[in-house]
Amino acid sequence: MTYRKELPKLGISNGGLSGKFGYNLGKRFGGELASLSVPKDDDDENRAAAVEQFWVGLEDAANRLIQSSSSSKEMTMKRMEFSSEEEALSKFGEVIFDAGQLASRDKRIKKELKAAKEAKEKGESVVPATTSSSGVGCAVSVEIRLEEGTNYELWTQQMRVEAMSTLSATTTAQEEETAAALTTAEATVDNTQDKAAAAADDMVVTAFEVAGSIDYNKLIEQFGSKELTPYLLRRLENVTVKQGTVDRLHRFLRREIFFSHRDIEKICELLEKWYGVSPPPMDGDHDVEMTTTTTAPANKPTSPCPIYLYTGRGPSSAAMHLGHLVPFLFTAWLQKAFQCPLVIQMTDDEKFIFKGEYTSENSGDGTGANGLDPNRTGDNLDYFANLTTENAKDIIACDFIPDKTFLFSDLDYVGRMYPNIVRIWKAVTVNQVNGVFGFDSSANIGKTAFPAIQAAPSFGSSFPNVLGGGNGGGDVANPATLACLIPCAIDQDPYFRLTRDIAHKLVPSHHPLQGKPSLIHSKFFPPLQGAQGKMSSSDANSAIFLTDTFEDIERKIKQHAFSGGQDTKKKQEELGANLDVDVSYQWLRFFLEDDDELIRIGKEYGSGSGEHWSTGKVKAKLVAVLKDLVEEHQERRNAVTDEVVKQWMTERDESSFPLNNGNGNGQQQTSPSSSLSSPQQNDDVPQLSKFKSRPPKIHPDSGGRITLVGSGPGSPSLLTLAAHSLITDPSNLLIVDRLVSAEIRTLMDEAGVNYKIANKTPGCQMAAQDEIFEWCKEGLRNGKHVVRLKIGDPFVFGRGGEEVLQFRQFGVEPTVIPGVSAAFSAPLLASIPVTHRGISNQVVMCTGYGKNNTSPDLIQYHPEQTVVFLMAVGRLRKLCDSLIHQAGYPPQTPVGIVERAGCPEQRTVVGTMESIADLAERFNVRPPSTIVVGEVVNVLLTEEDFVEVVNIKVEQGGLLESDGVVDSAGAVDSEERGGMIVKSGHHGLIV
Structure with a gap:
């Protein structure tokens, strides 16, 4: 039994795998052993026999592992032949798991394991214990170490097996005391939920929880992934930038x-073969300057x-x-860079399984929170x-x-x-799932079943139509042979480590990656309040939401x-800021595109000097x-209707809308169904042939009716007579x-009208x-x-x-009352005629x-x-740049922006095509404009209509003061501004 002192360091504890084991084994082979947990057997004699069989199986597996250290490519392990160390190790895992199935989940296991071990070494029979079962679970810790040689050489160094009991939810105080004593054992215990606690004292990273300060180097070690090296970035550049698909x-x-x-x-290798290019030369893993311009490839793949x-x-x-x-x-960048299909999974089932709620009739507080109806029995699926x-x-935006994206x-x-x-369920055991994710017997069955649902999309055969359509002949015509790349945050890695272990069972033998999905992991987005904070949808101040206004x-x-800055100006100038903990700077790393500007800001803030010397400046x-990012996203999102979502979430086959169309360039097919449009385009409107003819105007039996009314740009004086009459009728x-403006709502309040305001902000329009x-239906019924x-x-x-x-689906044909559109009223209110004899005739x-939420078709200059x-x-x-360089607009073409037309705070900023973007940023121009x-x-x-604004000192919440111009508009901290502002001809103050 001397092998127990020579067998390697591996950890399986509390029913699951330790981080160190996952790292070592994953790094060498990309595999993991199953967990060692077993069902309880109430018969003492059977349980003692199970312990004995466990040791027999473990010894047998260990002996086979020792024999696998041969450098021969063909090795024999006791009546079994393996072609590689990887295959041998995989078999070792299966044997360990099979043996582990025989161990008992009982608090007596520690005593019985010890007795079995001693008896085995002495050659004596095992005497079964006679104490009664307490229902306390047990797990075994085994350790193994792997080293990499010319061939993957496995050898034994040390083995230690200990037992540790963990309490069930009903454990008594006496059992707790007993369990506490057991925890002093030398067993290596790692959290089965994949917590990488060894990385840092306060670091927790699981599939369901991220907390504490994250050490990413330790996380790579714990998870068994690999560093994304500079050389790999050069290979990615070789199959993207140098193929002309992206700029950098x-x-x-x-x-x-x-x-x-x-x-x-391996993904790079596949794409290099596809493009017919060689990998870049190996210059080591030092930093390499990246290409910033595209190079047209010699031959595009067919x-x-x-x-x-x-x-x-x-x-x-x-x-x-x-x-x-x-x-x-x-992911959007990757898709453009690789010109490949994309599938996006919406796990609404998972959220209900983990967070769903039930209600009984007349329960709750009447708020209907989380979609629950407190007045009826049901759930919130x-x-x-x-x-x-x-x-x-938001995702479509x-x-x-x-034509290469399927969202489902x-x-x-x-x-x-x-x-x-079903195939994944067959290949993975409940103990494996529980070991990886930390589930116990109290978990609903949906939790243990769900990992297979998240794993399934990583196999191309899950999408026989959307990936298979249009491929033509050859192996690629079979979606099961496509390799899958998953971009995700690293906390989602456990799902796919589990998947990679069994992937070979679900794919053809010639799959380029043996079915294993490839992954590229991101770091975590820092919480707004720093490392100890947490972004939460229930805490509006914990994050910047895509529905937030500029003011928010x-x-x-x-x-x-x-802030990582100092608490006084003097200290800041002397010491500078700690950029590693400063959230504002870290967020700029995510969202500021200009590398040179980011470096400059970092140097200035880190040294307490220059333009961005302080926290306020950064x-x-x-x-x-973020203002530009969120506003642009909101505008794109506003263009995505429910009908557009349905199109993106409709399965398309090769006869209607192939995703992988074989042209390699991402261009849409010419069939009528091959276009998904934003609502500005006529071709996204459902074809009239799909609908019945327009119904007559009818009122429900209740006598209710609907009128759709436009309120104009905002001023009550600009309402139509019909609109004014309708909105003031109690x-x-x-x-x-x-x-709808506050002034119009005041008019309704004064008339005593009953009205409800829709909470239709960007990001929650569907619910609103x-x-x-x-x-509306309630009103009709009444x-x-x-x-x-x-x-x-x-x-x-x-x-x-x-x-x-x-x-119309309600059975009602509404009356429509037009309103004054800002497209024509806003210029008028700013003294800008949209047509003028001799100046503009169209x-x-x-x-x-x-x-599709892209740049608009450019209007050529006239x-x-x-x-x-x-x-x-x-x-x-971007719009101005495109109009100048692609549509022929002279840089000096006049441009005016009318903000909040018709409201008291209306203002107008005037510049030229080349200057207006800077002016809009300088004066914080916001929608609606x-x-x-x-x-x-x-x-x-x-000239009398303009006010020149130079060196305005802006203090938050205070007045703007400059050259005799004083205004009470709010702005950002301590900035200087300058430019030309048009005096308001009708409303309010300047700027």
Whole structure:
């Protein structure tokens, strides 16, 4: 039995695998042993025999492991032949697991293991214990060590087996005392939920929890992944930038935000073969300057891309935050870089399994929280299903390639994946799942079953239509042979480590990665309040949500962002800031694109000198960056309707809408069904042939009716007579959009009108829209005249048409009252005529976003033309740059921005095509704003209409003071500004 002193260090404890074992074994072979936990047997004699058999099996496995250390490629291990150390080790794992199945889960196991061990060594029989069972669980810890030689050499150094009891929920105080004594044993105990506590005293990283200060180098060691080296970045650059698909590597790669991987080198190898290029020369793992311009490849591949991407989201709240956005932004870049298909899983089933609730009739507080109806018996599964649609809008807004992207809900699509789910269930045991994720007997069966559902999309055969369509002949025609790359945060790695262990059982033998999904891991997005904080959807101040306004972002950053700066100016100038803990600087690493600017800010802030010497300066920069990011995202998201979501979540086969179309360039097919459009485009509207003819205007039996009304730009004086009459009639029920001005709501209050305000903010429109329709139906049932009040004109980017279609489903044909659209009223209120004899004889109106949330089709320059842009402030700089360089606009073309037209705080900023983006940023121009391009901007404006604003000192919450111009508008901390502002001809103050 001397092998027990020579066998390696491996840890299996508390029913699961230790981090060190997972690291060593995973690093060498990408595999893991199953956990050693067994069912309890109440018969004492049988249990004692089980212990004996456990030791026999363990000894047998250890002897086979020792014999596998031969350098021969063919090795014999007691009547078994293996072609490689990897195969031998895999078999060792199976034997260990089989032996472990025989051990008993009882607190007496420690005593019996010790007795069995002593008896075995003495050659004596085992005397079974006679104490009664207490129901306390047990786990065994085994340790192993692997070293890498010319061949993977396995040898034995030390083995230690100890038993440790853990208490069940019903353990008595006496049992607790006993268990406490047992914990002093020398057993190596690692949390089965994959907690990497050895990495740092306060670090916890599991599939369900992330807490404490994270040491990523330790995390790589604990999880058994590999570092994403500079050489691998060069290989990625070789198959992306140098193939002309993207301009440069993503900032998340350049800045090591994605830092770890599994088999990314094999993905690079597949793509190198696909492109017909060689790997870059091996120059070591030192830093290499990355290419910043694209190079057209010599020959574009004609075969389909050999890989596909897979990522996902568990919809836990209607409002996603910036941390949720990170993997999707990177995945969108990967898709463009590789020109490959993408599947996005929405795990609405998981969220219900882990967080779902039930209610009995008339229970609860009447709030209906989390989708529960307190007035009826039921659950909130539908609540999570609805969150899927809401979150899908944020995901679609991340700018994926529509004809190569399939977004699906588990609740809808599980049927296609079910064969692979069943195969995974067959290949993985409950003990393995419990060991990896830390589940115990109290967990519902859905928790132990769900890992297979998350694993299934990593096998191409789960998508026989969406990945298989259009592939043509050859092996790639079989989706099961496609390699899968998963970008994710590293806490999701346990799902796929488990998957990789059994992947070979689900794929053809010639699969390039033996079925194992490849992963690229991101670091965690820092919580707003620092390492000890936590981003939570239930705490509005814990994160920046994609529904936040500019004011929300500014307030949260200033009040809650953890600072690494010093507490006094003198100390800051002497010591500088700690950039590693400063949240504002760390967030700039995620979202500021310009590397040189980021480096400069870091040097200045870290040394307490220069423009960004203080925390306030760095926070102000972050606020500006996030303002543009969130506004642009919100504008793209606003263009995603429920109908568009349905299109993205509809399975397309090779006859209708192939994702992997074989052209390798991401271009859409020419079939009518191969286009997904944003709502500005006519081709996203359902074909009329699918609908019945328009129903006649009828009222329900209750006598109720609906009128859809436009409220104009905001001033009550600009309401139509019909609108004014309807919204001041106390007998009507008004359902009012959130953006309808306070002045109009005051008019309704004075008339004593009953109205409800829709909480339709970006990020929660679906739930709000459902609430609106419920209010409307309730009003109809009560015989009310329901007045649906919208800003501007309902049919001009107001989604009024969608509401009409929905009202028709109620059996009601609504009346529509037009309103004054900001497209024409905003320029007028700013003294800008959109047409003028000899200056402009045509007007083009469009949004800042085109088909599929991309840049709009550019309006070519014409000297006698006016272009009016709505919803374009968030991408003003990109828009102006494109108009100058691609549409022929002279840099000096006049541009005016009218902000909050018709409201008391209306203001207008005027510049040129080359200067307006800087002016808009300088003066914090925000939506809603209307942009007017053309010579008409200056037709009616004279020098007297302008106020020059130079070196304005802005103090938060105070006055703006400069050269005799004083105003009470709020702004950011201690900034200097300058530019030209148009005096308000009708409303309010300057700026």
